[in-house]
Amino acid sequence: MALVLILLPIAAGCALFLLPRGERTISRLAGSAVAALTFVLPLVAQNGGEFSVRWLSRPFTAALHFAWTGPSLWLVLLLALCTYCAIVATNTAQNRSMIALLLMLEGCMMGLFTARDILAFALFWDLMLIPPFFALIEWGTHRDTAWRFLIYNFSGGLTLLLATAAFGVLSGSTDVIGSTHQFAGSWAPWIFAGFAFAFAVKTPLWPLHTWMPNTYAELPPPFVAVVSAVQSKAGLYGFIVIALPFLRTSMAEWRWLIVALALVSLLYGAFVALTQTDMKRIVAYSSLSHLGLIVLAIVSANPIAIKGALVYIVAHGLFSAALFLILGYYEEREETRSVLKLGGLGAVNPKLAGAFTIAALAALGLPGLAGFAGELVILTGVFRAGYFWPALIALIPIVIASAYMLRLLQDTINGPQLADIPQRRDLTFAEALAVAPLLAALLYVGIYPHALLAAVMH
């Protein structure tokens, strides 16, 4: 079953390339149908869709072993949902290529999140870089963005590979995700460092984030919705399923460094977001800040904080996907991403403004929406783990988040309507169809986070 989840989107993506280049409708319908199917499948299938075949028996045992259980399930659902929304929202002349790449990206990340074997995890870790890379080459504006994206993330992939090889050789098997046994030995801290570097690049953590703002700004909106909402969670997921269960003691040795970097990311992302005028960059830097908080939660290794981290991973996925899609709508209408050139749009297109407001409020942590639940549980957990000062410092960016998110709303929706902006249409039905599931999920998780927490408990 899990194999279907991986291969179906990839095969569908390949099949779409057989359609003529300018095709728009069939690819969108077929793409969204496949994505919807991948959302439904994990909900109805039993036993976490376990699939396993032996892959290597020497020098360490490895298996092509996939299943969705525990945290995987939530990431799989988040991924399927975001991909569905992104495909529905895709509306360009190159629909076919974009949707095909989105489906391939989904398939690769399905493999990553369902992998029960670290080697399979590493395989999909590298593989998932390729669709965004080609998207950047095709639709990016600067030639170096694609290169920067690839080299940063591939370097991470290489240290991951080395760490996986060393882990496999020393522990005898990589088919271990989902179990817990502490891995000790003089090599352990270095193996952890290899994993952590890969995860930190992907998340990203300051100072390894420099690929991120350009990548997010230049990817087309449907793509950036999936990449920021789900792909950036790969690193956090890696911390949770690999670093925590196997290398907790090594993590403790590096904890001072990771806590420091997470705090710097938190503060740096928030302050830089305040200074940006490009809407996508504001959200990109806010991501840096929010994900820093999740890393802080994970390294505190407190069970409550980790639960909070999982809730916040889902919440951040939902609101950042929604934000990037909505910003895409604005960009398409106004042909600019600069907040300086916009204003008073709320009066013109109230429905779009309403959706934007909900997503932005979730991002700044308004109670009742998903973001708040995650932040609260994380801060409680981090505080309980004895991190008084980090918890206190982490409060600062949460306050700043209100500032930059409200400024984003203020500058676009409210304020005087700038004279040279022509009248645009409001949210269309298809666009609403793309954003509505995300906003509904934000509300659901915000009001009833217990559903998520209960599932994670297993």
Added chain:
Amino acid sequence: MHADLLPVALANYVALSSVIFFIGVAGVVLRRNPLIMLMSIELMWNAANLLFLAFARAWLNNAGHIFAFLVITVAAAEAAIGLAIVVIVFRSRANVDVDEIALMKG
């Protein structure tokens, strides 16, 4: 090692063939004419031959002699092909100085 051939004498052979070998190496490195370079390569190979014969005598093992014959045969083939290639290159450009043969730079 057989007692007939004193280690001192054997050392002389090693020294002599080493000298010949490095004369060959120097020829390949310093001279620019492919014919001279091919001759220098022959020197290197024959230095090895000398060594094979000396050791064959010292160990009373015929394998060294056979090896020397093998090398001589292969060297003849090598020279035939080498000269043919030099001729082809010479025909197409009317000089055979390797410095001038520089369409490609390593």
Added chain:
Amino acid sequence: MPNFITHQDWLAITPLLIAGGGALIVLLVDLLWPKHSPRAVSLAIGIGVLLAAGAFAATTYGRSYNAFNGGFMLGGFAVVFQEIIVLSAILSLSLFGTFGRDDRMAGITALLLWSTTGAMLMAGAANLMTIFLGLELLSLALYCLCGVADRAASQESALKYLILSSTASGFLLFGMALLFGATGSVTLASLMLPGLAANPLYWMGGGFFLVGIAFKLSLMPFHVWSPDVYEGAPLPVTAFMSVVTKAGTLAVFARFAYALPAGGKLLLPFFVIAGVSMIGGNLAMLAQTDLKRLLAYSGVAQAGYMVAALAGASALGMRYAIYYLAAYMFMNLGAFAIVAVLSGEREEGAQIAAFRGLGQRRPWLAAAMSFFLLALAGFPPTAGFLGKILILAATVNAGYAWLAALLIAGTAISLYAYFKVLRLMYDPHDQPAPGPRTSAPLAYAGAALCAAFVIIMTFYPLTPSNVLPLVK
């Protein structure tokens, strides 16, 4: 130990006899045919002969036999290397569908078959004489093959290859003579004798021998010949020698390395050179504008990876070196096949600029090329990815973690060189470069075969067991 040659001995070298004798058949047919035999006939006979040789060699898998008093070892890895060599000869020969003059095709096929015979001999060679014989048979035919195209660059490359390679053979031969002096025997097994470490002849001989090997494997800093020769030689010949010389030489090196007393200090500098190649080869790739040169430097680095797998002389390392060699064969020959499809007789496709806008012009070719380049860079889901992780595991296991670290660094560097080609193919801001519309069904088939194997090998990583080089 019987001193006469038995029926068994001849059976052991039958694949070689088939390949070498097949070359004579090709020439004979050409001679008897009115004027010259058509291209298709020579190619068909050549491929048929190679298939027969490969099939016969396959029947000897798992059999262990010491033919010609240790001159030729059946068993261990010999068969696997032979199959790799035969397969790459077939793939390279199929690229000749569009290259070379028709009237020379019989000669070209014959030379390629002899060259293959030499490499197959190296795969099983277990004494210094057969090593030398195999190496020279391989090289002599290759010198001629390099010069078969009617271009000045091709003839130059033949001359360069001849001089530099013969010099390296000189080093190898001198090393062999010294090793013979140290052990009193031409068999590699005699290197296992105790007490050799005290003999200066052994150290000198081993050193010269390894210099020669490093040259043939094109490891840095002994690689200077390879970019020039690769660039000048006709494309199918470049494809052939990029894999076959490496395969033959790697077999010889493995036999030598595994014969030395465990942890031979002699080999340490060699592994350092392998490390230098991984970094240097990948760095040098960055500056190239010709795809054949780029693949030459890529080959320098990849040879470094394969040698690294042998560090520590473990049984697993040998298997992974073979696995990576097979993977490299498919990735590399696949890329060459794409270049061949894009090239006419003048080899326009070998210029990196010829790939400009290929994504728009011929999307499937571009996709295939991207696939092979990403495989060479070590991206999943390709055998390049799994091969790298297996080599990393082997080196870490053998206590050569520094080689693993260099491998990682080299791979990161290499990405940029492959990336340049990728970007050129897909950059929407560029105008597509014009290119010939060739039809090369054999090359297409070869590329498809390579792509299929690159993927299949990832998920079914069959590394043959029982590949330890036997040197008795």
